[in-house]
Amino acid sequence: MGSARLYLAVAARGFRRYASYRAATAAGVFTNTVFGLILVYTYLALWDERPDLGGYDQAQAVTYVWLGQCLFAALAIQGGGVEAELMERIRTGEIAVDLYRPADLQLWWLAGDLGRAAFQLLGRGVLPFLVGGLFFPTALPTRFDTWVWFAVALTLAALVSFGIRHLLALSVFWLLDGTGVSQLMMILGVFFSGMVLPLNVFPGGFGEVARALPWAAQLQVPADVLMGETAVAGALAFQAMWAVLLLAAGRLLQAAATRRVVVQGG
Amino acid sequence: MVEGLRAYRMIAGMWVRSGMTYRTSFVFTLFGNLVLTGMDFVGILLMFSQVDSLAGWSLPEVAFLYAASVTSFGLAHLAAGSMPQLGTRIRDGSFDVLLVRPVPVLAQVGGDRFSLRRLGRVVQGGAVLGWALVAADVDWTVAKVLLVPLMVVSGAAIFVALFVAGAAFQIYAQDAAEVQNAFTYGGTTMLQYPPAVFGKELVRGVTFVLPLAFVNWVPAAHVLGRPYPLELPGWAAFASPLVAAACCALAGLAWRTGLRSYRSVGS
Numbered sequence: 001m002g003s004a005r006l007y008l009a010v011a012a013r014g015f016r017r018y019a020s021y022r023a024a025t026a027a028g029v030f031t032n033t034v035f036g037l038i039l040v041y042t043y044l045a046l047w048d049e050r051p052d053l054g055g056y057d058q059a060q061a062v063t064y065v066w067l068g069q070c071l072f073a074a075l076a077i078q079g080g081g082v083e084a085e086l087m088e089r090i091r092t093g094e095i096a097v098d099l100y101r102p103a104d105l106q107l108w109w110l111a112g113d114l115g116r117a118a119f120q121l122l123g124r125g126v127l128p129f130l131v132g133g134l135f136f137p138t139a140l141p142t143r144f145d146t147w148v149w150f151a152v153a154l155t156l157a158a159l160v161s162f163g164i165r166h167l168l169a170l171s172v173f174w175l176l177d178g179t180g181v182s183q184l185m186m187i188l189g190v191f192f193s194g195m196v197l198p199l200n201v202f203p204g205g206f207g208e209v210a211r212a213l214p215w216a217a218q219l220q221v222p223a224d225v226l227m228g229e230t231a232v233a234g235a236l237a238f239q240a241m242w243a244v245l246l247l248a249a250g251r252l253l254q255a256a257a258t259r260r261v262v263v264q265g266g
Numbered sequence: 267m268v269e270g271l272r273a274y275r276m277i278a279g280m281w282v283r284s285g286m287t288y289r290t291s292f293v294f295t296l297f298g299n300l301v302l303t304g305m306d307f308v309g310i311l312l313m314f315s316q317v318d319s320l321a322g323w324s325l326p327e328v329a330f331l332y333a334a335s336v337t338s339f340g341l342a343h344l345a346a347g348s349m350p351q352l353g354t355r356i357r358d359g360s361f362d363v364l365l366v367r368p369v370p371v372l373a374q375v376g377g378d379r380f381s382l383r384r385l386g387r388v389v390q391g392g393a394v395l396g397w398a399l400v401a402a403d404v405d406w407t408v409a410k411v412l413l414v415p416l417m418v419v420s421g422a423a424i425f426v427a428l429f430v431a432g433a434a435f436q437i438y439a440q441d442a443a444e445v446q447n448a449f450t451y452g453g454t455t456m457l458q459y460p461p462a463v464f465g466k467e468l469v470r471g472v473t474f475v476l477p478l479a480f481v482n483w484v485p486a487a488h489v490l491g492r493p494y495p496l497e498l499p500g501w502a503a504f505a506s507p508l509v510a511a512a513c514c515a516l517a518g519l520a521w522r523t524g525l526r527s528y529r530s531v532g533s
Contacts, residue, residue: 023441034448037468038456042320045463049317180294187302196309203315 006103007111014082014115018123025123028073032128036069040136054200055229059139064198064223066132070125071154074117075161075218077193078186082113083165087178090169099258106247106254110162117158139227146225149232153222156239160217163246164189170250173257193218200224214242270370277377285381292383299386303340306458307332307394321462326401327490328460333395334414334482335457338421339450340387345422346429348379350450353436353443362530372521375433402490410489413504417489420506421481425450427513434517434524453478461487461495469495480509 018025043061047053056064071077086109089095098105132138141147168185172178190196192215199220202210210216217239224230285292310332314325323331352375355361364374395418404410432446439445453472461469461483473479473496487494488503 021441023439024444027439027442027444031444031448031452034452035455038452038459038464041464041468042459045321045459046313046317049320053316175291177288177291179288180291180298183295183298183302187298187305190302191305191308196305197312201316202312 003103007107010103010108010111011115011118014112015119016115018116018119028120028124029127032069032072032124033131036066036128036132039065039068040132054198056198056200056227057139059137060227060229061198062132062136063138063140063227066129066136066138067223067226068193068195068219069132070129071121071157071219071222072195073124074121075157075193076113076117076165077161077189077195077218079165079182079189081116081162081165082109083169083185084178084182086166086169087172087182090172091176091178105258106166106250109166110159110247113162113165114158117161121154141226141228146228149236150222150226152236153225153239156236156243157218157222159243160214160239160246163243163250164214166250167246167253170253170257189215189218192216194220194223198223200229214246217242270373273369274373274377277374278380281377281380282382285383295381296383296386299383300390301386303336303387304390306336306455307390310458321460323460323462323492324402326398326403327492328458329394330398330402330490331460331482331486332458333391333398334417334421334486335454336391337388337395337418338391338481339425339454340384340391341418341422342425342429343387344384346376346426347381347384348377349375349429349433350436350443350446351379352433353440356436356440356528357531359531361528365528371525372430404489405491409504413485413489416504417482417485417506420510423510424478424481424506424513425454427510427517428453430514430517431520434520437524437528449476453481457482460492466495473498477509477513480506 040062043065044058047056047058047061051057053061073080076083086095089098098108101108133140141150165185168181169178171181175181192199192210192213194210194216199207199210199216201207211220221230221235221239225232225235307329310325310328313320314328318324320328352361355364355375355378364371367374399414428446428450432443432450435446436443453476456464456472457478461479469479473484484494484498485503485506486492
């Protein structure tokens with residue numbers, strides 16, 4: 001019980017830490033709105049040529065764009081969550097301090113990241129989504145339970161997102177510099193989350209693979225849950241499976257890393 | 267000016283050597299940069315796997331727009347891509363160190379964290395440009411042939427001006443540095459798609475107010491023989507160098523103004 005309070009406190013600090021940069025948040029809202037606008041216009045042109053592309057109509061395509069902008073920062077789709085800090089701490093050797101804290105290392109960072117995600121969803125994500133809904137036709141559900149399932153899907157998405165980034169950040173124990181890994185994370189994250197184009201639109205076998213990868217759990221699945229384009233139980237099970245797999249793999253890798261690796265800068 | 271360029275070269279050279287310390291990471295990131303920036307093009311290819319044209323433009327034509335935008339942006343990003351991080355230096359006070367050195371500040375900020383891995387974007391954009399030039403159905407004339415390199419270089423200068431203006435903006439805005447991404451990264455993304463895709467108001471804005479359209483839209487419409495959504499005189503297709511010069515002058519002015527009003531955080 002006591003430890004649950006600890007992680008809650010860490011999460012709350014994560015939330016407040018990001019909440020203190022108001023100008024940065026406003027700037028983020030602006031940037032996401034501009035990118036949303038650019039994407040919406042290209043998607044509208046695309047769906048003009050091929051109505052019903054990927055099983056979406058135009059309103060659904062527009063909703064997908066604004067949901068992507070809404071979740072972009074919260075799920076750290078191109079990185080930039082706590083994993084950036086974790087990598088830097090491994091590089092400088094400050095991770096040694098984290099290792100002798102009386103707390104579980106993975107849960108510590110997970111709690112901090114969930115706090116960050118919660119703030120960025122509310123502070124940075126909601127506004128572009130509202131702007132999009134105000135100026136473009138969107139396809140939002142009217143049923144309350146859909147929104148509840150959507151919230152569950154978002155929570156699972158946040159876990160998957162952390163799982164991916166945590167794994168990649170741990171590789172810095174061996175690589176020592178995280179620039180390359182961050183870049184890899186960015187490429188895979190942006191493309192396979194479906195930020196460029198919904199994964200539903202990816203053709204053939206390539207599409208099948210893309211829709212089975214963990215990144216699909218970040219944007220595509222929550223979007224489909226929200227717009228009623230998928231069976232809810234299967235979608236949530238898919239997300240939960242990846243969350244469990246990634247977090248377990250993260251634990252194993254973390255154990256290996258802390259056993260074998262010499263801390264830098266000692 | 268000469269002194270500034272010399273200083274820029276020395277700072278950039280130092281960062282290149284420093285970047286080579288972590289060799290695996292360098293190779294990773296160079297390759298990563300190539301792939302990362304190429305993902306946008308893969309996105310366009312995926313779109314065209316489902317449709318034959320976008321707002322009436324064929325794949326080679328959109329590829330031409332894409333490549334011109336990405337190559338220009340890549341060159342600008344290579345030269346001045348660290349400027350967006352100026353806000354961090356202002357926040358932690360290390361910007362003050364740059365001010366006391368007997369070297370032009372802009373050269374120091376521009377050369378800061380210079381990295382050859384940014385060449386990835388240029389290489390990738392150049393490759394697509396080569397393909398698009400062959401694949402697109404163009405009535406080549408001497409003027410059009412000359413217009414292509416002119417367009418890429420002028421476009422790069424326009425983006426450099428944007429980076430410099432963004433750096434000046436950060437002196438005032440500090441934490442709000444991300445706003446400039448909407449113009450730089452947002453700009454290069456928007457220019458990858460045909461102007462006809464976007465609302466008339468938006469096209470008007472990026473033609474007459476923030477003249478991003480001169481990076482590629484206006485000259486490319488002329489090369490490809492496509493109508494531009496707005497009525498422009500014939501010489502506009504060749505006006506990119508003038509627009510670029512004006513942008514650079516304005517950005518330089520903004521930078522000077524910003525620098526004069528800079529107040530240290532005092533730490």
